[in-house]
Amino acid sequence: MSVMKDFDVKEYLQNGKEIYSQRENIEKLADKLSKNEYQNIVMIGIGGTWMEWYPVAEYLRHLSDFPVYLENAGELLVKKDLNYLTNKSLVLTSSDSGDTKEIVAAVKYCNQKGIEVYGFTKNPESALGKLLKESINGSLAECENAYLMYFMLTLRIYQNWGYYKDYGRWADQMKQLYPNLLRFREEFEPRAQSIARKYYNSPLTMIVGSGMLWGETCMFSMCILEEMQWVRTRPVTSADFFHGPLELVDDTLPVYLIKGEDEYRALDERVERFLPKHTNSFEVFDTKDFVFEGIDDDFRQICSPMIITSLLTDRLASWYQQYTGHDLNFRRYYRQFDY
Amino acid sequence: MSVMKDFDVKEYLQNGKEIYSQRENIEKLADKLSKNEYQNIVMIGIGGTWMEWYPVAEYLRHLSDFPVYLENAGELLVKKDLNYLTNKSLVLTSSDSGDTKEIVAAVKYCNQKGIEVYGFTKNPESALGKLLKESINGSLAECENAYLMYFMLTLRIYQNWGYYKDYGRWADQMKQLYPNLLRFREEFEPRAQSIARKYYNSPLTMIVGSGMLWGETCMFSMCILEEMQWVRTRPVTSADFFHGPLELVDDTLPVYLIKGEDEYRALDERVERFLPKHTNSFEVFDTKDFVFEGIDDDFRQICSPMIITSLLTDRLASWYQQYTGHDLNFRRYYRQFDY
Known part of the structure; x- marks a missing residue:
């Protein structure tokens, strides 16, 4: 095994185990959310988080015609054609630090409209952590952490809704x-x-x-x-x-x-x-x-x-x-x- | 009045009159299309034409929640999540030359699925011209021509559908x-x-x-x-x-x-x-x-x-x-x- 620059193998694998260990929490949240009757999913990101939600939105659209919107938080704050964002929307977001300005403002905006937001942040005590209805708390510093957790949440929901049938096999294999x-x-x-x-x-x-x-x-x-x-x-x-x-x-x-x-x-x-x-x-x-x-x-x-x-x-x-x-x-x- | 580089004022104003004179044809087409029961609008463009349809899609979304999709023709040809593209879609496209490869292929693809496409091209005898169910024939070489004609068609339809009320005043003023x-x-x-x-x-x-x-x-x-x-x-x-x-x-x-x-x-x-x-x-x-x-x-x-x-x-x-x-x-x- 070669030595990689600026990379701690042990720490990386340990971090992976910690992220994977969120599976139980994520599935619990997914199962709870699945029981609500939503009309669409609205994902909110900006910069790197928008980019991380992108393939999740893309993949979900392959599984079902259920409407999935991916919003840039900065644009969401000024947009006028946002009628699909209602309290019948499942709104998801994320921020590692929990203090990304546009994300925090977008979640406040949703909350003011009576819309609950769920998401991911390292720190539940951050501005974002406090605004979220419920949050999964794991480090998003490595992008694969974000992808793994976002897909766990959404694919489990899609399995519950009948849009996907391979969640269990996929999630089990994600140990690897x-x-x-x-x-x-x-x-x-x-x-x-x-x-x-x-x-x-x-x-x-x-x-x-x-x-x-x-x-x-x-x-x-x-x-x-x-x-x-x-x-x-x-x-x-x-x-x-x-x-x-x-x-x-x-x-x-x-x-x-x-x-x-x-x-x-x-x-x-x-x-x-x-x-x-x-x-x-x-x-x-x-x-x-x-x-x-x-x-x-x-x-x-x-x-x-x-x-x-x-x-x-x-x-x-x-x-x-x-x-x-x-x-x-x-x-x-x-x-x-x-x- | 100053003299502008590479610009023929007389020709420009004459060209403007010719484009505006398409109003009657465009409204006739709009009135006919308005009678059909569509579930969505799908605009197909690539490169410059995608960019010209962009503000039209954007503006229509301000007027109504009626679903408007703007597709990149190259991507449309490979996409798997295209269930919204059906014979209940009002499909619009354009190409000045009428021979843009991806546009022609995308319209063929629609036709093979039994979906009629309407659009704009300078030359009704071009590959695109022949594939369109009906075409408006005006030069799209100046982008303002494209914007004027696309908005004439879509705003008139939106007026007929009850989503817009100012079409007549707008179209009259477009003489200026x-x-x-x-x-x-x-x-x-x-x-x-x-x-x-x-x-x-x-x-x-x-x-x-x-x-x-x-x-x-x-x-x-x-x-x-x-x-x-x-x-x-x-x-x-x-x-x-x-x-x-x-x-x-x-x-x-x-x-x-x-x-x-x-x-x-x-x-x-x-x-x-x-x-x-x-x-x-x-x-x-x-x-x-x-x-x-x-x-x-x-x-x-x-x-x-x-x-x-x-x-x-x-x-x-x-x-x-x-x-x-x-x-x-x-x-x-x-x-x-x-x-």
């Missing part, structure tokens, strides 16, 4: 999640170093993704490279790539293509065919290259954002930090003052 | 649209030249917008700067700006803020407060600075994308071309071969 994601990190480590070394000081990096992985595409682009590394990016979907961004492609512009395993893969593949003909500066991150042990193939779509976050948000970010010399925790503007 | 947009161009011309001269060779330009103007934000970013000028951009919404992109802001990164007059304006204003404190390289394009004659203020939201397209897609693009020396019509990849 963290050891698998650890192995994927180890497999990817040398490549993470080499990619970061090659591209860390590029003037612009284009990041292409789709479907279940659009959230992670934005996560690496906006949260890691832009916010944490002050590295300029251009995130774009695989479909939109061919309507504008393609004309920028040449050897001076690194393009990162994030390939998933859902129906949008055909669009990713079109980008993959285009790139090698017009640039030498591209990297493909394909979830298919990473093989789970003890997790069935029909759960790969659900787990695909967890794979990408292990590779990019964790390993590649860590190596970017090494080469840029810019601390991932240092911000000059974000949360430094009011705006 | 082109002379107003001409004047806005003239007012903006010196600023267009000065902005293009100052920023045309910036390594990256960030373009921020929201709500009714998000489509135009993408239009200037993707269709004009990226596709037509090979100028690198980073489009971002006013809400997302504060969750990543803000950390990139300094004097080396021009930021263009497109300010509208809908409820999202508060988010634009937050960006506007932030910028001058952290950079000298920014420009604000505020639709409020342009005052209509003969068009009532309560129609400003509908007309706001038309203002921005006059300023940016037309005038600023033309001056970028002047300074980059790169012909707006020249593509190296797009539509040059199969991909």
Whole structure:
């Protein structure tokens, strides 16, 4: 087993066990919520949390026509066409710190309208923790924690509602999640170093993704490279790539293509065919290259954002930090003052 | 009256009259379609056409809870959660040339499912023209033409359905649209030249917008700067700006803020407060600075994308071309071969 940069294997696996141990609490909450008669689900996020809810919303829409809305908290606070947000909505949100300004304001807004909100936060004593009707308290610092807990809650509800039948098998197999994601990190480590070394000081990096992985595409682009590394990016979907961004492609512009395993893969593949003909500066991150042990193939779509976050948000970010010399925790503007 | 670069005033006003003269055809089609019992509206676009349908979808959602879906044609062709697309859907699309690959394929896909599609194309003999159940034939080359015709069709239908009551007054006043947009161009011309001269060779330009103007934000970013000028951009919404992109802001990164007059304006204003404190390289394009004659203020939201397209897609693009020396019509990849 190789040693990974800025990574404590023991702590990671221990953290995974703690998150998994929330299963009982989450299922209890899911079973309670399932008994209510909702007309829709409204998920509220902003920045990284919006991006984490994205594949959950996407996946639920594959299982049922039940309306699922994913709202940007900042926009929710000004929107006028929000009639679907009522006390018949199951409203879910999250914030690791529990003090993200727009999230706290959005939950207050819901509460003022008599709408209860449920969610996830590390700290039940935080502003968000106190506003939530009920909260699951686990660290969301690793994105896979968020994905695991959000899917546990929503897939269990969907099983109770008759929209999904594999919750039990999936949740049982998720015991194997963290050891698998650890192995994927180890497999990817040398490549993470080499990619970061090659591209860390590029003037612009284009990041292409789709479907279940659009959230992670934005996560690496906006949260890691832009916010944490002050590295300029251009995130774009695989479909939109061919309507504008393609004309920028040449050897001076690194393009990162994030390939998933859902129906949008055909669009990713079109980008993959285009790139090698017009640039030498591209990297493909394909979830298919990473093989789970003890997790069935029909759960790969659900787990695909967890794979990408292990590779990019964790390993590649860590190596970017090494080469840029810019601390991932240092911000000059974000949360430094009011705006 | 000043002389504008690459602009024929007479031809522009004549073109405006021709587009307006489609009103009768459009209303006839609207009245016919209104009699059908639809369950939703599905608009299909890609690239520029998706961006033009965007504010139409947005505005209709302000008028009613009737479900309106805006689909990217490339994604529609692979999507699995499309159950709302049925023969009870009013499906609308458009393509100036009538041969945009993904649009043609998406309409074929609808037709194979027994779903009729209506739309706009310059050429009724084009591939798209032949597939449409009925088409309105006017040039979409100027984006304001598209906005005017799409709104004529949909607002008339919404009036017939009882969701809108001002169609007649609005449509009558739209006779004044082109002379107003001409004047806005003239007012903006010196600023267009000065902005293009100052920023045309910036390594990256960030373009921020929201709500009714998000489509135009993408239009200037993707269709004009990226596709037509090979100028690198980073489009971002006013809400997302504060969750990543803000950390990139300094004097080396021009930021263009497109300010509208809908409820999202508060988010634009937050960006506007932030910028001058952290950079000298920014420009604000505020639709409020342009005052209509003969068009009532309560129609400003509908007309706001038309203002921005006059300023940016037309005038600023033309001056970028002047300074980059790169012909707006020249593509190296797009539509040059199969991909």
